[in-house]
Amino acid sequence: MIAIMMSLLVMWLVVRNAALELLSEREPTAAIGFLPAGSGALAADGWSRVAASGGRVDPVARRRAAEALRREPVNASALALIGLAASADGRLDQARLLMEAARDRDPRLPAARYWLLDHDMRSGDYAAGLNEVGPALRLRPGTGDAIMALVMGLLGRPDGARAVRAKLAENPFWRTEFFRTQAYQPGHAQPLLTLLRSLPPASDPPNDAIEQHVVLTAALIGGSPDDAYRLWLSRTPGAGQVPPQAIYDPDFRGLVGTPPFNWALTQNDDASAAMRIAPDLPEGHALALSYRGTTSPLLAEQYRLADAGHYRFQLRARRISGESGQLIAQLRCATGDRPLANLKIDPRTTMGAYQTGFDVPASCPALHIAFVGEAGDRPGSVEMQITGVHLARVQDSK
16 A cells, blocks of 8 residues: 555646656746745746846746745756846846856856857957857758858957958858848848858868858859869869860769859759760760750850950750650840850751850850750659750850
8 A cells, every 4th residue: 555655746846847847948937836846947037037028037026936946956947047137237247157157057048148149249249159050050941041140240350250250160060041131132242252262172072162152152153253164173173174264064974063163053953953974975965954844944155254355156956755745945144144145956856956146245254054944834753965065165256
């Protein structure tokens, strides 16, 4: 009988503690009604009052935090609440010590992490603030845009730029996302190009390719194609053997190098571009393109530098399957996205040659070459192959 009573007592304590823990998170005021009130419920009620008052730590919230600490001196939530009160009173050094203690006790406590991130950035301790970026992003993914913009803002200050450079050199998990989200924002391309140039490549090759792609594309579109190309050359062994105005990897052999100065190929449910061995062709390789006949997708693209003058663009193509749909080669000025020429390709089953001529004005320092599928009048997949893509300046523009 005693054993049964002890078992029932233990079960009651487990259920009671579980209920208190749940109430502490969802209904802290109700949890306080249990005697004695748990430290978690007291701290949670204090935080709920802070939230209800727009961030003010009122006397009741302070008493809740103090009582929670009397019951559990290392309660992280209560430490952070006391730290917030100290911050509100202007005792920032004490507040930081309390927030650091709360963070060390519970590394996943958002209140401590975000307070430290904000405080360290405001006080100029950028290295410490940047150490809080990763945890903050993991705790609240929805705040990513604001945090990335905050990091971007540091590049405008010499000491901030040094701190960002040192942090990104450590390859934090958010490094590539930082470049990806910030590259196309107005005025960001040149600072990010300078930053990327000063960093070692990302430790993960796919991430390195993404960083180069977005930053270099933003820079050349933004008017710095020569700077972008020089950085690309410095990270692409052997690429200097190809003139910067010529197509890179014209026969789709899979030459080393990332976009934008090498081919960027589409791969999704509606369209696909992939390099293939083609033993029946003199080039030995081709780009296999496929898409649904009722869509008009971007299939492949590349950027190259350009001088003013008259150019000839040519390629060879054949249709593998599908009767509906065509291929269009679009040649545009990279700055301003101005159209220069379109070459419509409606290939037969045998390989055929296609070409067009166009003028490049002096105001166009870089070209965007893109292959786009043109929707047909019938559904079904379209498959084509292209190879021997060449671009050459033949004479000065008149």
